[in-house]
Amino acid sequence: MVFLRGRLDPKARTEMATHIPEVVILRLPSYLRALTLLEEGNAGVVSSQELGARLQMTPAQIRKDLSYFGKFGKQGKGYNVSQLLGELRQILGLDRDWSVALIGVGRVGKAILDYGDLAPRGFQVVAAFDRDPELIGKVVGGLVIQDIADLAATVKDRGIAIAIIAVPPSQVQQVIDCVVRCGIKAILNYAPVAAQLPKDIRLREIDPVLAMQTMTYYLKTLSSS
Amino acid sequence: MVFLRGRLDPKARTEMATHIPEVVILRLPSYLRALTLLEEGNAGVVSSQELGARLQMTPAQIRKDLSYFGKFGKQGKGYNVSQLLGELRQILGLDRDWSVALIGVGRVGKAILDYGDLAPRGFQVVAAFDRDPELIGKVVGGLVIQDIADLAATVKDRGIAIAIIAVPPSQVQQVIDCVVRCGIKAILNYAPVAAQLPKDIRLREIDPVLAMQTMTYYLKTLSSS
DNA sequence: GTGTGTGAATGTTTTCACAGCG
DNA sequence: CGCTGTGAAAACATTCACACAC
Secondary structure, eight states, X not given: OOOOOSOOOHHHHHHSOOOOOHHHHHHHHHHHHHHHHHHHTTOXXXXXXXXXXXXXXXXXXXXXXXXXXXXXXXXXXXXEHHHHHHHHHHHHTOSXXXXXXXXXXXXXXXXXXXXXXXXXXXXXXXXXXXXXXXXXTOEETTEEEEEGGGXXXXXXXXXXXXXXXXXXXXXXXXXXXXXXXTTOOEEEEOSSSOOOOOTTSEEEEOOHHHHHHHHHHHHHHTTOO | OOOOOSOOOHHHHHHHOOOOOHHHHHHHHHHHHHHHHHHHTTOOEEOHHHHHHHHTSOHHHHHHHHHTTOOOEETTTEEEHHHXXXXXXXXXXXXXXXXXXXXXXXXXXXXXXXXXXXXXXXEEEEEEEESOTTTTTOEETTEXXXXXGGHHHHHHHHTEEEEEEOSOGGGHHHHHHHHHHXXXXXXXXXXXXXXXXXXXXXXXXXXXXXXXXXXXXXXXXXXXX
């Protein structure tokens, strides 16, 4: 009676490359961050137990996550901190620097240029763009602000792979379209609006209000104390 | 769906409580944001289809998410935009303003005070704290910077429910301990470090580097440019 | 003993597919 | 018809539990 339309046949599905769950990729950077701290504290080895305690997650989850990529631990001992750090950096493609373009040099954009944590952690902001003629040509944070029309050429020249968007909400969609046309495949969006984009482009959002709005639901209930 | 009214003994409450998956709560604010945009564009109604297209998610997921809280749509028509907005605001506890304390008034802290998007969206930064005697007493963004020792009293006085933390990494753990002791149950952490905290405290992180590190994994593979 | 790596079991989330309403 | 609301099914993610290595 019920027949299925257009499903992927089971065999083709099985033959597909080992797909690593996105949730796992999302967690790896926190492992990296925790391990960096451990290394600074001169910890030589760490168990999934200990790492789990620091990150408030189960040891099993950490072991399972890592097992997608290889066997990095030693039984009875744990993981060598600096070796695991190296492995994770390589897995995440962080054994190199990445060039980043900043689009939008208003208040938020300037704060991002000022923020000194990007470069030491491997993300170099190598170009800044705006569409305001008043700003173009000015120097901010050691960068000459360029016309957004130059984006395509600069992306090619400087090997830019990631764009940070910090323009007003009303301009976000057109800027994203432009950035995507220039071949950028990863976007960090500071503007508090959703945008349309091809599914092969990665997007992450930084919106403090959104983050707080996910917490108020839980605050609501405990307000009777 | 039965809404709880009036007082219930803890047992009945526990047995009745419909536990709503956290992923659902995490998505509601994006619905809110999309609907706000639709309302500004004078859209009267929206279908799960249309909303899904804007947010790049399936209509079924949106319908299912909303169904945890009630029946807000009309068959054959869709959802009334402003009515659904109202419902979501109420669900998330956003039918009121929230008072926020900023801890740490360095570069990042100042940028947060400057950022004009918090207040219009319902989050009032009503107090700022630092431990640096040079800063205490100075005025930034209309707020007199207070000694962090005054936090407990101010939290009580001003009904502060959320803390934004923007202190250097090395101070994060002690500041979080302090904030928790003061009765704060929700924290937005801008410092790029993990911290220990009781499981009944909500924490969200803003770390642009972490966000970018979750994308480089995917960039790695397509680097044939 | 201690702690990894991993199939198998369990739990959770998403998607399907359709009854029923406007 | 078109679209919601929703049980049921499928897909996905986490946790368990134990063989095995140090």
